[in-house]
Amino acid sequence: MAIDVAALPKAELHVHHVGSASVDTVARLAERHAGSTAVPADRDELARLFEFTDFAHFIDVYLQVVDLLRTPEDIWTLTHEVGLGLVEQNVRYAELTMTPYTSMAVGIAAEEYVEAIEDARRRLEADHDLVLRWCFDIPGESGVPAADATLDVALRLRPEGLVSFGLGGPEIGVPRPQFAPHFAQAVAAGLRSVPHAGESTGPETIWDAVRELKAERIGHGIAAVHDPVLLEHLAAEGVVLEVCPTSNVRTKSVASLAEHPLPAIVAAGVPVTINSDDPPMFGTTLNHEYEIARDLLGLDDAGLVDLARAAVDHSFAPDAVKASLHAELDTHA
Numbered sequence: 001m002a003i004d005v006a007a008l009p010k011a012e013l014h015v016h017h018v019g020s021a022s023v024d025t026v027a028r029l030a031e032r033h034a035g036s037t038a039v040p041a042d043r044d045e046l047a048r049l050f051e052f053t054d055f056a057h058f059i060d061v062y063l064q065v066v067d068l069l070r071t072p073e074d075i076w077t078l079t080h081e082v083g084l085g086l087v088e089q090n091v092r093y094a095e096l097t098m099t100p101y102t103s104m105a106v107g108i109a110a111e112e113y114v115e116a117i118e119d120a121r122r123r124l125e126a127d128h129d130l131v132l133r134w135c136f137d138i139p140g141e142s143g144v145p146a147a148d149a150t151l152d153v154a155l156r157l158r159p160e161g162l163v164s165f166g167l168g169g170p171e172i173g174v175p176r177p178q179f180a181p182h183f184a185q186a187v188a189a190g191l192r193s194v195p196h197a198g199e200s201t202g203p204e205t206i207w208d209a210v211r212e213l214k215a216e217r218i219g220h221g222i223a224a225v226h227d228p229v230l231l232e233h234l235a236a237e238g239v240v241l242e243v244c245p246t247s248n249v250r251t252k253s254v255a256s257l258a259e260h261p262l263p264a265i266v267a268a269g270v271p272v273t274i275n276s277d278d279p280p281m282f283g284t285t286l287n288h289e290y291e292i293a294r295d296l297l298g299l300d301d302a303g304l305v306d307l308a309r310a311a312v313d314h315s316f317a318p319d320a321v322k323a324s325l326h327a328e329l330d331t332h333a
Helices: 023-032 043-049 055-066 072-088 100-105 110-127 140-157 176-188 203-211 222-226 228-237 245-250 262-267 286-297 301-313 319-332
Strands: 010-016 091-098 131-139 162-168 192-197 217-220 240-243 272-274
Touching: 010 217, 010 272, 010 286, 010 301, 023 043, 023 072, 055 100, 072 091, 072 110, 091 162, 091 319, 100 110, 100 131, 100 140, 110 131, 110 140, 131 140, 140 162, 140 176, 162 176, 176 192, 176 203, 192 203, 203 217, 203 222, 203 228, 222 228, 222 240, 222 262, 240 262, 245 286, 262 272, 262 286, 272 286, 272 301, 286 301, 301 319
Parallel strands: 010 091, 091 131, 131 162, 162 192, 192 217, 217 240, 240 272
Antiparallel strands: none
């Protein structure tokens, strides 16, 4: 009998805070802020809202949901419910991508934002078998001012759960090199570099992320398949691609799962992890993404366990957490 993916203890390394808001959570927030939001509270209407025509449309809907997070209580509620959703999937360790700038832009003080997410993290870790860590993410479409603010929150407040510094949002029209000084300061302060690159743009964005932002892991990075020299470089340097198959199809970055470049990337020796990105918005779960990867890569049970091990190995988890997860995975191997 094949291993049940749901039974595997897992690490999730590329999943967005707002993008993990379930339909029920979004509906409750829409009800809470009724009269001042265009987001529908009706579950069926929300499901239709989450049918994206392209990446730009996805970003537009994403920002509508961001607008529902108006108080520290909203932030705490979302963070806690996202954590519970991870627990249900047997995720034991997760690095949640947070975008404090968008909450600060609607009037939530940075200190209140950090207090809310840290309190939710501590509650989840106390009540459940889940270790949460943060990646503070620059919304690239908001430019250098957003990068300045994100870096300030990261370094001045430095929450206990913060492990990395990222860059998200649209890739087109958002040059990566403009953020090089911010990443240099973050890395110098001990944070790890994990920008998005090469999902909706070509290999040059990935080269910029590696050369200019000193990326250790890259969000998506699937366009590397079009540049053999880049694939060779990523493999040689051990730069990890955080691959999110369903997300790439839903944002129209890849035409279909059958055409996904994951097999070619793995065949080139590039290290990868499997992730869910914005799971409720894309109608998926981390468990489902593992099933997709198993099919795309033709994995047997040992290969599936190795895939779960890769996420642990490439995480920024404490050594004790890694050791515990590896011990659990040994029982499945």
